[in-house]
Amino acid sequence: MIHSLFIINGAGDVFMEKHWKTVVGKSICDYFFEAQSKCANSEDVPPVIATPHHYLVNIFRNNLYFVAVLTNEVAPLFVIEFLHRIMDVFEYYFGECTETSLKDNYVVVYELLDEMLDSGLPLATETNILEELIKRPNIILKMTKLITGDDTNVAISGEGAKNLSRGMESGITWRTGRIVHRSTNEILIDIIETLDAIIDQRGTIISAEVNGVIDCCIKLSGNPDLTLSFVNPRLLDDVSFHPCVRLKKWESERVLSFIPPDGNFRLISYHIGSQNAISIPIYVKHNIQFREGSSGRFELTVGPKQTMGKTLEAVVIECSMPKSVLNCTLTPTQGKCTFDPVKKILVWDIGKIESKTQAAARLPSLRGNIVLSTGQPLPESNPVLNVRFTLNQIAISGIRVQRVDMHGEKYKPFKGVKYITTVKNGRFQIQTKQNFSIPD
């Protein structure tokens, strides 16, 4: 299975290594660096690299490379998924997974890696379980360390072990035995959807899909059993579940029934494809022209569309210009506009767009001229606009939670549901002009 792990920073330094079997020399990373040097972009490094005796599987995330060394046949997805899981755990433990945070907490990192893999085989990967074994470094822990002088992060003996054993025996590996929340018992559910769309030059929607997740923060004492039902579960036909969800119940009744892990976790993630009509809450009018004589016109207008009275927030339009663009002189009616002449990226940070501003005159717009470098041919392709925004209190797919019930415990917890719609960077693209006619 996984033989060794090397953690490499953006600058190409191997700053941490861990071996689960016989030590593999750091020089193995040279093969990785070689593959990396062939790629223009750090995202383009092939995830699996073969060397004469070893196989390197790497992931790139947070500007860090995690490189796992294998010697035998293992499903590469298994390793990749596991490396990402390691990173998730680090993020959970240290708040972020960066070179500094890992270096600062190298002992915890090592202890975690040791618990997560047993000579290359995954052992405990649930954060809840790990937290029973190794304390999470936080301010309070640091304070108590200072005051009491108790300086350990390992919690193997005592209460933790008993709790853990119960979880292990029941087969519910994600929840430990006796959990008590004295102050509040709460169920907080975040439904977060990200829009994923491409609009072509003529304004037709080529694809519009929604990727959603339901993240929960559940702090309940004892051993609660929850059911969560939706107003319109029909929408969810492409779902992946946390292991705690009872699959059979979902198959038969379309109800999520589960014994939750304690704390934060992702209950389900789902995908709503283009077969369901998804209305895009924003539109962009554009007029971009490059003319002979080293100049061009650039015009954008942005407006809300079918937002159901909610405000579009944090609207940003990003546009990577062709290489021959030297500079832009653009003036926005709202927000800020910057152009990076090196990377040729234009960023227009608009901010809020109220849905009430119906009059076209008051819609935010951006106008100005483009300076092209002389002597170079006119760019053949027109730039693609990447749009980002956030829409609170609404899930764009229309999914709504009907009710959340708790069984098995007597007290009344606080329940809350939150809906957010966002766009991830680069996932909402608007192509600007038709350049090519179909031959027929």
Next chain:
Amino acid sequence: MSSAERSLSMSSSMSMQGASGFSSGASGGGANPADENAEPASTLSIFALDYKKHEDIKHMLDSNKDNLKLEAMRRVIGMIAKGKDAADLFPAVVKNVVSKNMEIKKLVYVYLMRYAEEQQDLALLSIATFQRALKDPNQLIRASALRVLSSIRVPSIVTIMMLAIREAVHDMSPYVRKTAANAIAKLYALDPELKEELIAVIAKLLADKTILVNGSAVQAFEQVCPERIDLIHKNYRRLCNLLVDIDEWSQVTVLNMLTRYARTQFVDPNKTVEGDKNNFYGDENNSKEKSENDGEDSLEKRTYVMDSDHRLLLRCTKPLLQSRNSAVVMAVAQLYHYVAPRSEIHVIANALIRLLRHHREIQTIVLKCIASMAEKNKDIFGPFLKAFYVRSSDSSHVKRYKLEILTTLACATNISTVLRELQTYVLSPDKEFAAQTIHAIGRCASTIPEVTEACLNGLVGYMSKKDETIVAESVVVVKKLLQINPVQYGDIIKHIVRKVDKITVPAARASILWLIGEYSERISKLAPDVLRKMAKTFPDEEAIVKHQILNLAAKLYVMNAKQTHLLVQYVFNLAKYDTNYDTRDKARLLRALLFQADKCPALSKHAKKILLASKPAPLLESIVRNHDQYTLGTLSYVIGQAVPGYTDLPDYPLEPSDSSIRNVEVIRPSLSQDESPRKPSSGGKKKSTTSEKFYSDEEENDENEGTSTEGPDDEEEEDEDGDEDEDDENEEEEENEDDEDEDDEKPTKNIHQTNEYEQLDARSPTIIENQPESHESTEGEDTESDDEVTSASEDTTDDDADEKTIEKHTLSFNKSPSNIAISGFSMATITEKSIAEDDLEAFLGITTTSTGAQQSTTKASVRDDLQNLESLSTPSTLTYIRQYECLNRMTGQGLQIQYRFPRTPFQRATNMVHIELTFTNTTPNNDIRSIKFIKSKSGVNIQGFNDIDQLPGGASIITSIGIDFNDTTQSASFDISIDGRQLATSVSIPCHVGELFQPKFLNEKDFNQNLGSLRGMHEITGTLNVNETQISKFNFTTIQTKVVQCANVSSVPSSSGDSTIYRFSGQTVSSKALVLIAIQLNISQSTINLTLNSDRIILATMLLKEIQQAISTIS
């Protein structure tokens, strides 16, 4: 500052001298201020810092304050994490393994796992702690002790590990059992010899009631014995049903294993005509319906009906497509791809598409798999075309595979959308991607005739673009397309020809020139003109273009010699003086072909045919085409080469395996033990137990089928099944025996030497010890393998006790036709039994021998002898093992090497003699570094030892080597190097004749049989005169001891009771040639006759001398 440094170095040097002499408190106290002072000094010099840091870490580790120790351990871990060497701290760290502080302990564990392998001797110090921790009441501590114990990779503790695992398998806590399952693979990696024993443990864990354990057990199964698919049968249904509850990582392994299982046990669902569709979708079919189906299956084989277990697998794995873990989803997809009927594969598409929204690395691999699947099953991904549209933010691999899939999925109905999408990609700023897109358009054009023309036009359009790469790629692709179908596109060729002036990319120019040459008859006016232009620019062209100019010239000359003669000559003359020799060669070749008809008339005659032969059209192929020879989703598949540990999925068998082997039966305890004796007739009793055991499956089936079919055919089937079952059980029984052997903790080699006891030791525990186990197993609901074992062993007991009963059964059962199978079974048991009887006789024979020889003496001496025998059966091999020196410490510069023959088979190669080397560092405190094995030039084949990185003063390390003496007495020599320098004298291991053999167990019959074929020149004899006092000392024990001392052979149990002849047998290690030794006492003449038979007669002679000498020392 400098004074601080001085004080520090003083304190460190003091502690160096003091080593253990200092009380820990004092040194700890001394270290504290030094430690504080060291901090500011740290900026001064890195080297000094490093050295001192280690010193003060040592101080801190030696202190008695947990805080300091913890801090020190953290620093040590920091060093390990950065990849710095912390090996010299080993002694200081390992002491703390006993610490009460959990974190210190954990960190020491981490350290041990990293360094124990390098410092095995010191690591042994910690073993006792682990052994104690294995008994701790806290299950987590037990588990972690087992985990560390199995992770430190010190070969000398293999037996301890084996014991620990075996104990942990019976642990109350499933978590510990799970850890034990994980440890199995580690132990196997350390010592593959233990395979059989480990398999027995795995079998037990597979049947464990906790699913948590099963997952890890399957993982161990996959690593240790993936070929033992028979272990899965009984657990198959439970694994399927509980699959969703296993932890996600084990799910992947279990799924892979089940895929393989299905491929070996079920028939190909796509091969036969798919009959009743309803059957495929009747998911809730219960077993009763299924067995009906089975019945149909046997009646009419033409319609394919899926095995109920096959269906179960598909049904149980489907929900896992919704796992959040991409590896699990992929494993299910893989399972469906290889095992499901084609009509059902579509369910995986949606799940795989979902994975495309995961991380980039996952996307890359999933897309690659989809590309391969899409080639086989276009339609399942057809509806998801849009998911493969490329985004500008995709990584280059993702783009490439998406493009690939789009091209594969393109068909007449969706081609217009695909093409429109492809056209936008051509404009992408990523030029490489744009070029790939043009290639993809070419592929669409070649596969879908409807759009060929449109695509060609589009591609020709690209030729007028400004971008060089796009133009060049278009030309190349158009050239290929034209080659496929040149007839219709004269116009396009003309258009391209006009481009030749503008296009500068060499590959494109070359392509155009080739086109002109190939189709010059269509453009007979243009072509010579192009050649004229080319002739002008010839010297400035790239080589690839020059070649095509030459080709063009030659072809034009063949077609139209009159007009082009001078021009061609001119071009050829230019080429003659070209700097590139390829160009010159090509010119010379073509010149000979065209102008020098006298020199090679045969070729010149056919010049036209040669030059204008019709060329095969190129195939526009997918980039993943050759990768799918490997199983989808495996590492081998992704990198396109076989990785160690990869095995191909087997093909479906032609006949499915009998589904009853997967039946899980529950035997109630009362049936086999209490109820049966109450039966009135012994025959009846026997019937009930045996049929219960072997045929309950059939009985179930019968019940299911109703009582309808009891034809003779069915019975025959039953008969076969019965035999199979029985075989299985025999196997299991044997395993069990092995297991019991181990439990007795007797090294196997010992058993070999005193063969006559093997039967006793092996047999009786099976019989006796299984009784309590049967009680245990009856508690379990589905520990079927245990049940099998118990019942089988019970049968043996029965058989031994009462042979007559069986015979009766045979008679009575033969009467009723429905019981043929049972009679077959009892026959088998009889033969088996007779073997057991033989063994028993052999054993008895030996006892009589030993006592028979002593009949004249007193009873007391008989007792002595018996005690002697007993002492032989206890581990006494050590007494035969002498240690010799092969490198003394003077020549070895302080390193001493001793060797001995442990007389166990060499693991890495069975034809080698196993030799244990003991390296001892005789110097008091100098470390010897990097001891390496160097193969000598002599012809002897030696398997060297692993490099020894460091050997501290006074320490010693045991390693083993194997030597193939090739059945000669030539001594073997090899060189070693210390710290990079080769020793002047090479190490030589002389051959000890007796060690060239290994025991080969034969019974007397076999012995005599083999003796018959080794007469004549293969026989040598020797006589030894002894006096009477000596001869009275001769008995089995004394002779055996001496012979075994001389040679690694085993004695042959005597069945004749003759007390004057002793036989031994063995075989040579290299060539497995038999050697037979017979020693006959001739009391009347006071002589001993020795006879050796072997076709390695030289060895035999030497061995004879040795034995003679040894026996003469008996007094």
